[in-house]
Amino acid sequence: MKYILAFVFYFFLHSLIAQISDFNHIDFNKADNIVKLNEGKDLDNLPLLTFQLTHKLSTDIEKFRAIYTWVCLNIRGDAFQHNLVSRKREKFKNDSLGYIAWNNEFKKSAFKKLLKYKKTMCTGYAYLINEMCFIANIQCKIIDGYARSFETNIEALESFNHSWNAVKLNNKWYLCDATWSSGYMINGSLFVKDYNDGYFLTDPILFAKNHYPLQRKWFLNDSIIERKFTPEPIVYGETFRHKIIPISPKNLNTVITKNHEICFKFKSLSTINNKDISLVRVVGKKHRTFKIYDLKNEDGDISFKHKFEQKGFYDVHLKIKKDIVASYSFEIKKSKILN
Structure with a gap:
């Protein structure tokens, strides 16, 4: 009997490791084609845009695919906001309450700029994904935390600097990062559009190589949740492309x-x-x-x-x-x- 229970427990744990391979049976061509048909649309009527992206799709995963891909392909990274927030994070690095107060005020103008010019940074990408999922009746969360790269948080988690999303599909939570899917900055001044599908419903163990949520439960993997931070090898966008x-x-x-x-x-x-x-x-x-x-x-x-x-x-x-x-x-x- 105990062996049966052990097998069931093992299967349960592994069934909870959510990643894109759970949807190998889904053909995303229809969702991706709808995204192409709605290229360049404005954000002045978000419910209408969300409807246009999702109403012909039958499953939540296809709807989320259309929302996520459209945001990644149609929203540009904002170098000015990126640099401004970086300076403020450095200024308030020893005053987290001060930074939160400043950031709450900054978000108001940042979201207005997003809706008007379709330019933003990580918080805006995560916010837009979250809002469109709400309209489409898909459960989604904005996750705040630390991003690690060859420039920041290399030896220790010192800079709280990133936001991404968790989305619930078929009663399981998945991780994605629309900011890093959309492209990258060169020297903090030029945004290069370069869609990277590797950040879409990423394996939690891979995702944790450069994403550290403030709330550890959003690692979505028990072995990672309990682990203390150690400086691991640096990974890149290409790591996610190649999985x-x-x-x-x-x-x-x-x-x-x-x-x-x-x-x-x-x-x-x-x-x-x-x-x-x-x-x-x-x-x-x-x-x-x-x-x-x-x-x-x-x-x-x-x-x-x-x-x-x-x-x-x-x-x-x-x-x-x-x-x-x-x-x-x-x-x-x-x-x-x-x-």
């Missing part, structure tokens, strides 16, 4: 001795050929490849090994095809001399 979950080394910074064998492991949620996997070091504009061996690919559980033969400091990057998907830092010391 890569770095596993080992676990830490961003690693100290080892010369000729110590390092095992790199990651999980791929999509199909990857072994020839597309490499380990590189960036020198100027060139990528110099490290020798890897014992490469294994067992149904997406991928591992390989490398030895650093020279002491020094190395910034090392995992590449899939032409894209860097994870970055690590190694300090290689001389081998210990035993007496």
Whole structure:
């Protein structure tokens, strides 16, 4: 009897890990085509726009797909707001109540600008997704927290700097980030439209690689909820495009001795050929490849090994095809001399 209960508990836990693969049976072409037909529409009548995007779709997942994709493709990132909020976060970094008070006032003008010019930053993206879901009778939440990148929150969670959404579909909660799906900023001044579908209903373990909610329950995974923050390898938008979950080394910074064998492991949620996997070091504009061996690919559980033969400091990057998907830092010391 206890084995049956254990199996049921195991199945229950795993059935709660919500991600896009739950909807492999859904064809999103109809929803995506409706988005194209409504390209460039204004936000002055949000109920009408939401109706136009969803009324021909029969399931909540298709409706949410249309809402999410339309927002990502039709709302631009606002560099001015991005920089202003960044300065205010720095000013109020030791005064959270002061920042909240300022931000509550700022939101009013930010939302007016969003509705008029279709330009915003993360809070606006999350707000718009939430409002349109409410109109479409889809349960949605705005999640506030920390975003981690090669620029911020690298060694510690110091800057409360991001918002995203959780959406409930078929009685399960899913995570998505319309801001990072829509594109990216160059030098904090130029927004580049570049739709990234990898942030749509993302696996919670992958999502947690650079999203840390203030309310830990929104990790949506018990093993992550209980875990303390440690600086893990840096991941990128391309990590989400390729659906890569770095596993080992676990830490961003690693100290080892010369000729110590390092095992790199990651999980791929999509199909990857072994020839597309490499380990590189960036020198100027060139990528110099490290020798890897014992490469294994067992149904997406991928591992390989490398030895650093020279002491020094190395910034090392995992590449899939032409894209860097994870970055690590190694300090290689001389081998210990035993007496």
